[in-house]
Amino acid sequence: MASYQYRKMILMALSAILLATGCQSKYQPIETGAAQTGGGSPQQAAGKNEGSQQGGVVPVSSKGGSAGPLGTAVGTGTGTGPLAGAGTETGAGTEAGTGPLAGAETEAGTGTGTGTGPLAGVGTEAAAGAGTETTAAETTAAAPVFSAADETVYVTGDDVNVRASCSTSSDVVATLKKGASVKRTGYSEEWSRVIYQEQERYIASRYLSAEAPETQAAVQPAAAEGEVRLNSGWQYAEFSKINSGAAMLYRAEGENRKGITVCVNAGHGTSGGSSVKTLCHPDGTQKVTGGSTAAGATTATAVSAGMTFADGTPEPKVTLALALKLKAKLLAAGYDVLMIRESDDVQLDNIARTVIANNAASCHIALHWDSTTNNKGAFYMSVPNNSSYRNMEPVKSHWQQHHALGESLIGGLRGAGVKIFSNGAMEMDLTQTSYSTVPSVDIELGDKASDHSDGTLETLAAGLLAGVNAYFGQ
Numbered sequence: 001m002a003s004y005q006y007r008k009m010i011l012m013a014l015s016a017i018l019l020a021t022g023c024q025s026k027y028q029p030i031e032t033g034a035a036q037t038g039g040g041s042p043q044q045a046a047g048k049n050e051g052s053q054q055g056g057v058v059p060v061s062s063k064g065g066s067a068g069p070l071g072t073a074v075g076t077g078t079g080t081g082p083l084a085g086a087g088t089e090t091g092a093g094t095e096a097g098t099g100p101l102a103g104a105e106t107e108a109g110t111g112t113g114t115g116t117g118p119l120a121g122v123g124t125e126a127a128a129g130a131g132t133e134t135t136a137a138e139t140t141a142a143a144p145v146f147s148a149a150d151e152t153v154y155v156t157g158d159d160v161n162v163r164a165s166c167s168t169s170s171d172v173v174a175t176l177k178k179g180a181s182v183k184r185t186g187y188s189e190e191w192s193r194v195i196y197q198e199q200e201r202y203i204a205s206r207y208l209s210a211e212a213p214e215t216q217a218a219v220q221p222a223a224a225e226g227e228v229r230l231n232s233g234w235q236y237a238e239f240s241k242i243n244s245g246a247a248m249l250y251r252a253e254g255e256n257r258k259g260i261t262v263c264v265n266a267g268h269g270t271s272g273g274s275s276v277k278t279l280c281h282p283d284g285t286q287k288v289t290g291g292s293t294a295a296g297a298t299t300a301t302a303v304s305a306g307m308t309f310a311d312g313t314p315e316p317k318v319t320l321a322l323a324l325k326l327k328a329k330l331l332a333a334g335y336d337v338l339m340i341r342e343s344d345d346v347q348l349d350n351i352a353r354t355v356i357a358n359n360a361a362s363c364h365i366a367l368h369w370d371s372t373t374n375n376k377g378a379f380y381m382s383v384p385n386n387s388s389y390r391n392m393e394p395v396k397s398h399w400q401q402h403h404a405l406g407e408s409l410i411g412g413l414r415g416a417g418v419k420i421f422s423n424g425a426m427e428m429d430l431t432q433t434s435y436s437t438v439p440s441v442d443i444e445l446g447d448k449a450s451d452h453s454d455g456t457l458e459t460l461a462a463g464l465l466a467g468v469n470a471y472f473g474q
C-alpha cells in the first residue's frame, strides 16, 4: 500500500511529466466528481455485553464503528462543468449502477452482471467547481498512441468517468467509485484504454493506479473480541425474527494483524429456521429471481435447512467444517474473524447474520454448496441485473462491492485449482445481499456431487483466503 509519502512522490512526478510535456495546454479532463460522502459511515455503538466467556474470548461491552472497505460513496458529485468554448457538457455521472465487476487481482474479463444500472439518484449533476470536469479547450488532438498494457488498475478519484472515446466531450458511459478496478489494455499520458463491461472504454490516466487504494483495506472496525449479538438499534435489525444467538469475534494476535474483520458465515444451521419467514427485501418488495424462494415472493425462509450431499452428509456440516478451516487461515494471515456459527445450531436468521456482519465486519462471506447434482463447480451469487433491485437500498450502494468481492473469491479459488462454474457468477436475489451494507457474498463451493473431503476443504479455504487477500490488496 502506498504510503502518503510515496503517493506524494508519484503525484509530484506526474505533475512534472505533465508540465514537461505541456499536455495541460491541450485538454484537461479532470475526470472526477465533486465531494463524496464515501467511506462507510461509522455505525452505532454495538454489542451488548452478553456475559459469559467462551473459548477464552473476553466479551467486551461495546464496539466502535465499522466501515465498508470500499467506501459507500453514495450520492453526490460527478459534476460536469461547462466546457470552455465548447458548450456545456452534460450527462456525466448519471449512469450509476454500472461497474467493473472484476475484483482486485481477478482474471481479466470475469465481470458479470453487465448492463446499465439504475439511472437515478447517484451522480447528481453538479455545477462546475472544484473537482468538476472541465476542459480547457476541446481540441482533442489526434487519438493518443497507447502503449500496450495488461493489468488491473484502480480508480483513485471519486466518481470517475468512463468515456466512449478519448475526449471529455465523448459520452460518459459510467462513473466509477474510488477503489473500483478495471483491466487496462492501453496507456497514454492522458488516457487509458480499459475494458469495461466487455467493451473498450477510456478513463483519464491520472485517475487510475496500479496500486489498490488505501481505502480498500484501511478500514478497521474497532470491535472488541467476544460475542457479538444483534443490537436492536442497528439498521434492519427489526426485520430479523431469530436472533437470540451470538456470533463470535476472534482477533488475530500476530504482528501481521491487519485490522480487517472477515465475517465467515457457515450457511444454514439454525434449528427451527425453516419454519419462520422473513421479508426478502427491507422495503417489502418482491423477490426478482427464483431460487429456494420463488420470484415474486415477499417473504422467504428465515434460514433454510440446506441440502444433503450425494453421500448423505448434510450441507450445514460441511459449511461449518470449511468455516473453521477458513477461520484458522484468516487468523494466521492476520485477519480478525467474525464467526457466525461454530456449532450445529446458532439462533441467528439470515437477516441477523447479515446485520451483525454489517456492523462488526469489513466483509461478509457466506459458505454454501448448491443443490444441483453434477459437480458443476464453484460460483458466487451475484446481484441480479434488475433495475428495481439495483435501485433499492442497501443494494444500490453496495452491489458493486459485492461483485468485486465475489470476483476476488472466485479468482482465489481458481488459482487454487478449484473447478469454477461458468464465469463464476450466478444472479440471485438473496436475503443476504438485500440487507448487506458491507461487501457481501454468498459463495457456492460446489454442489451435492462435489467432493468435500478434508483435503478438498483445505484447498477451498486456501483459495478463499487468496481471494480475501486479493480483495483487500494484501
Ligand SMILES: [Zn+2]
Pocket (backbone or CB within 6 Å): 267, 268, 306, 307, 315, 367, 368, 369, 370
Ligand atoms: Zn446452502
